[in-house]
Amino acid sequence: MIAPNTPRATYRFQFHKDFTFADAEALVPYLDDLGISHLYASPITTARSGSTHGYDVVDPTRINPELGGEPAFRSLVAALRTRGMGVIIDIVPNHMGVAGGENAWWNDVLARGQASDFARYFDIDWREKLVLPILGDPLAETLASDALKVEQVDGRYVLEAYGEHRLPIRDEDQATAATDDIAALHHHQHYRLESWRVANDELNWRRFFTINDLAGLRAEDSVVFDATHALYFRLYAEGLIDGVRVDHVDGLTDPAGYCRQLRARLDAIERPADAPPGPAYIVVEKILADGEPLSTDWGVDGTSGYDFMEQVTALLHAPAGAEPLAQLWADVSGRSADFAPEELRARQELLAWQFDAQHRRCVEAFVALARSAPECDGFTAGMLHRAIERLLWVFPVYRTYGTGDAAPASDAAIRDTVRQRVARFVPPGEGAVVDQILDWLAGGGPGDAALAADAVRRFQQLSAPIAAKAVEDTAFYRYGRLLSRNDVGFDAARMSLPIGEFHAAMIGRARDWPAAMLATATHDHKRGEDVRARLAVLSEVPGLWLGRVEHWLALAAPFAERVDPADTYMLLQTLFGAWPERLSASDADGLSAYAERVVAWQEKALREAKLRSSWEAPDEAYETHCHDVARALLSPDRSRAFLDDMVAFVVQIAPVADANSLAQVVLRYTVPGVPDLYQGTEAADLSLVDPDNRRPVDYARLRKAADVDTPNKMAIIQRLLRLRRKHPALFATGDYTPIAVTGLRSDQVLAFERSNSRTTLRCVVALRCAERYLDNVEGRTWWGDTVLGSGEAVADILAEQSVFIDVFDPSSA
Structure with missing residues (x-):
């Protein structure tokens, strides 16, 4: 069953000081006219001043005043509720912004060290002082240049660096701060200032990927969980939100445990009578590798849609283009025709450089674990270092989900793949070390249980950022076979997805994830959906x-x-x-x-x-x-x-690109799941990577376009959203049945039905038909003897168009 809170269709807004809740409220009638059921908001909690994205949260207990604060948010929700619409918000449980002195929790840690009530909130290794890599030069040079000074702010003394950074001074030093030697004063603090260049090697707290301004949170601690989620629970209890999208769930210590706890807490809340009843709608930002399933026991409704974006984009590409385009890339660039060498090199470089400190601390944790186990006598720190290093070179997914004493069954296939991939890199005689680490990841193996939990956590919180930074933020910018295959969550080594595999994935969605999001454009994409659709023609x-x-x-x-x-x-x-x-x-x-x-x-x-x-x-x-x-x-x-x-x-090539664009749109709004429309992409989305994909949207122009009855992208979106509004049960719970296609062009037609007890939708989409358009072949001639399983000629359906949608509802016949 689909819960009342489950969106019918979402519209994503990126909020910031120049696009506020009031701006969104003015657009509620437009969203309603389109057929949107839920506004899908970027983070609404208080972020660093001037933030353009909201993920650098400095206070998760308050709604961001730059967006209008809670009064403006309530007004927006009231406008939505009047039209029977709801709100999904993006939440950030993995990290907080710590730059600029605006984070009161972080400031308290700097001032009081481990004695701070908030020291447990952040993932800090307190065996030494907290390292702050904010200086432009080494500390000695900074002191010699008088770039570090003592200033008074709001009656308290602070250390000021370059007139930009203001750092708290301990209570014990306040009385003498104005007269102390600055070098000695700095020495007494709970933190150690360093050049920003030492962060990769010396940082002793978990950051978000490689961003020194974002500090990892320990959401696994119940105190931290409660403090960072109290606002969300209150908003849900008051009927102001209907669900959440969890940002970077793989950064957490125990994503599965976190999601289950979040589900339990939200669903235990009693909602107002005038708000849609639960359960809450919960999706996670999760990158799934090819063939990697999302566990069905996390208590979530699915992912935020990157997996669908990969599937539908790959479907548009022709497999025949893989080899010639790879050869062209190699000839022009002098680089590898294949993606695998680029990925391997990027993983090796980043692990040895940007993640060196995190890697060393991971090794230290496994060394401690091995020393607690007599069975591991003879495992040196060097052996463990090499084993962990080489495992991370070849890890096929973001992470596994063991907790040190247990692991889900789905992790077994991943460990088997890793074991096969890593074999060629393992030094002679050290295979047993690799096997032991994989056993620990599986929740088995000898040694102290607490040390095992810590070691496994550190490995899993390292494998995820290595995958993100080495693959998506490095190798994808090095490998240029065809740039439409290099995007968030994509498998750049694969050019195309066969129709049969797409069908299988959609059948799985209908069975396991009927409420997961379907996205083809996001705030994170590297190229807009219509850029990818146009580039796909080249295949x-x-x-x-x-x-x-x-x-x-x-x-x-x-x-x-x-x-x-x-x-x-x-x-x-x-x-x-x-x-x-x-x-x-x-x-x-x-x-x-x-x-x-x-x-x-x-x-x-x-x-x-x-x-x-x-x-x-x-x-x-x-x-x-x-x-x-x-x-x-x-x-x-x-x-x-x-x-x-x-x-x-x-x-x-415009007719072919347009056909690809419409295919993406039609599939996003008809296959099982909740379609998301990223702001402004109801028109052509020819954006590039951020900040280009977050440019202001001309809603006046879009409103005019929405009133024009022409067969364009927006018109198709409007038609499909109206169908979803008219037949909500069909799209929410209807099954997915592939329609067989035979004949000359059977590999260029995707056809399926969605049906429930009352209504049936039939969808037929032309794929990879560049030859037809470029050679101006008449539709009936092109399709020839291609027929659907029912015997209906495809030429009768797609002679003049590239997509066909039909809904049969006996009750309205």
């Missing part, structure tokens, strides 16, 4: 693309002499994929604006790749060369031939 026409690339590289050559060909080639893919609608080769202002968007993407891509530049040590000269190429190619005065050819190619 069907690699020969045509090769000719274009050779021509464009020749035209770019005079500007790109000092730029790595790999970077130029990824630039060309980006220019093509994100080319704005109706941008002409003579529109100087439009081209200039596009160039600045591309340059911003370029800077981030180069620094994330960490090959020719990085965030830690930007090579601004090289970045400038790359930016010059982008700006030159987008200048009508300097590159008219390139621009004319680019525009012609975008126009040429």
Whole structure:
């Protein structure tokens, strides 16, 4: 059964000081007209001043005043409730923002050390002072330059660094702080200031990935859980929210235990009579690897949709493009044609660099565990270091879910895969060490139980960020076979998903996760859904693309002499994929604006790749060369031939790209699950990675477009949302049955039915039909003898269109 709180369809808003609750309230009629049932909000708790995303929470007990505070939130909810709509909020249990001096809990820890009531809140190794890597130079140089001073703020003395950082001083030192030697004063504190460059090696507290401004929280501690979730429980109890999306659930010590506790606490709350009754709607931000299931016993409704985004995007790609596009990439770049070497190298580099401190502390935990077990006599620290290192090189998922004394059965297949993958890297005679670590991850093995829990926790909280940073935030920016296959939660090694596998995944969704989210655009995506849809066309026409690339590289050559060909080639893919609608080769202002968007993407891509530049040590000269190429190619005065050819190619493949776009839309709104619409993507989503995908949305333009009865993307969304509103039970609980397809084009048609006891939906979608559009083949000729299992000719259904949706409801016949 689907609970009353389960959304019919969500709309994601990114809140910040320039888009507040009041702005959202003004758009409630628009959302209602679209057919949205629930507003899906980015974090609403108090974040660092000026935050553009809300994930750097500094006070989880208050609604962010920059967004309008609780009064404005209540007003927004009232407007939604008047129209029978609800709210889902994004919550951040894994970490808090600790920069800028705005986090009172963190400040208390700095002032009082382990004596602070909040010391238990953060994942800190208190065997030494808390390391604060905030200085621009080593401490000695900072002291010598007088960049560290004592100032008085609100009647208390603080240490001020560079006029920017203000750090609490112990109570014991307040009386003499103004006259003490600053070096001695610093020595007495509970923290140790260091250069930001030592963070990777010296940090002794868990941060979020590699971000020193975000400190990990110990949500497994009941006191911490209660303090950080009290606001959410109150909002749910008052009927102001209907559920939550849990950010980065894999960062927690025990995700399964956390989710079960969250479910129990929310469902034990008595709701007001005028609010939809429980159970609460709970989804988790979880990256699932190929073939990795989400455990059905966590008490959640599913994921926030990255897995569907991967599945539907892969479905659009043609398998035949994999080899020629890989060869083209290798020929142009001089790099590996395959993704695996790029992933391995990135994992090795980041583990030895950005995660060195966390890696060493993980090894220390296993050394302590091994020393508590006589059976492990002979396991040296070096052996354990090598074993952990090599396991993390090849780990196929974000993490496993053991607790030191137990592990879910689903982890067994993961450990088997790891054991096979790691074999070629294990030094002779050290296989037993690897096996022992895998046994500990399985909840078995000898040694002290508390030490086992700590060691397993540290491994699992290291494997997740290694996967995220090495794969998605490094290798995806290095490997350029086809950029539409490099996105959050994607398997870049796989070009395409067979129709049969897609059907199997949807049958599984209907059975296990009928209320999981379905996303194709998010605040985290690297390329908008319609950028991916356009780039996917290249997998069907690699020969045509090769000719274009050779021509464009020749035209770019005079500007790109000092730029790595790999970077130029990824630039060309980006220019093509994100080319704005109706941008002409003579529109100087439009081209200039596009160039600045591309340059911003370029800077981030180069620094994330960490090959020719990085965030830690930007090579601004090289970045400038790359930016010059982008700006030159987008200048009508300097590159008219390139621009004319680019525009012609975008126009040429537009019908295929549009068909891909509509296929994504139709599947998102018809397969089992809750479709999410990311802000503004009801129109063409040709965005790039953040901050480009978080640009202000022109809702005045969208409202006008919504009133125009034309067969575009928005019109399809409106039609499908109206169907979902008219037939909620069908979409919420209806089964999913593939429709057999036979004949000439059977591998280019996806057809299925959704049905319940009363109503049946039939959906037919054309896939990978570039040849039809590019050669202008008449629909009936193209489909030939292709028929559905019922005997109906596909040519009768898709002769003039690429998607078909039909609902039969006997009660309305």
